[in-house]
Amino acid sequence: MVFADAGAHEPVARGDEPGTWCGQCGLALADGDHAACERRGALDPPRFCVHCRRRMKVQVTPAAWTATCVAHGSVERTTWG
């Protein structure tokens, strides 16, 4: 698998707009089939910011995950219930 080079891109402030990049593989959502990425998402937190495709710092705990993009902030999801 080839990952996007997130560091090569400037941050894009998109607020609550839907993302442009796949959180799993870091490639453009408009390009190619991301069905496998979607399936992987059931057992994998996102690794790339959907707004700027920077690699995020992801902390997984037993009951949740938090993914932080240096430009676009953090997303936290509870995985229990």
Next chain:
Amino acid sequence: MTAQATGTDILDVAREQVLERGVPLTQEQVLEVLRTGDERLQDLLALAHEVRMKYQGPAVEVEGIVSLKTGGCPEDCHFCSQSGQFTSPVRSVWLNIPELVRAAKQTAATGATEFCIVAAVRGPDAKLMEQMREGVAAIRAAVDIQVAASLGMLTQEQVDELVDMGVHRYNHNLEAGRSYFPQVVTTHTFDERLDTCRMVKESGMELCCGGLVGMGETLEQRAELAAQLGELEPHEVPLNFLNPRPGTPFGDLEPMGTGDALRTIAAFRLALPRTILRYAGGRELTLGDLGTRDGLLGGINAVIVGNYLTTLGRDPREDLALLDELEMPVKALNETF
């Protein structure tokens, strides 16, 4: 001598040897079990379950794990997304102490008796040991749960420090059988791993030592892992199924088939009749819901609940409901098998 060589059936041999006499299968016998066909799988699982019930009882040990230091590891374990040597998207991150305590509390709320703190390192440095000292003390002050640790290779001084902190179990996997290990890791040796395991055992801490299957090893090498774990006599064996991680050397391998995985569980139970055998990483991908149930009725008597270090697990309520349905009580704190 193998069952095949004497014209006997390996499951009949295992029933008499392991179930009735409590003598573990040898490496050659484990290999025979791994070579049995799908038509024998239900009989094999039923036998492994009988062995588990006789020597370990119906209780299941429940554990949660958390990554204190994620990513950036200098080692090159080919299955691991946390190695700094691969193009894995996992970035380095540290968990702070309040979050560590919160995770321990959440784990304890499931009825779990074990909480394992893990760091992706070759071995702990002074900063990590200080974090551990602070974190273990904070957990022990706030949560009624046993604290375990997995921090890579240790010196004797570090083993002593962990004992002093109150860490009661230490995880250090063999990962693979000796003959396959160089295909999995090149930055340290199998013997270096054994050294840490032996120091842990001698310290009085419980040793948790298992490995991964489905990494491209042969059945012979899988049987070798079971036998080498048996020689080490750990308190617990966590059994991981490869979850191929993007960007790692094993990232393009296919996940193991369910039948193979279940046969492996049963074979390991017959090789380790008195050892806690835990479902660890990869079970959701490899076994799914039905396979998880079959494994619990085929030799498994411990589970990791919730998420793993970098990947997600099942909702603990699903696992707890399954244990309830199977009439397998969660092991109580300080209860021994």
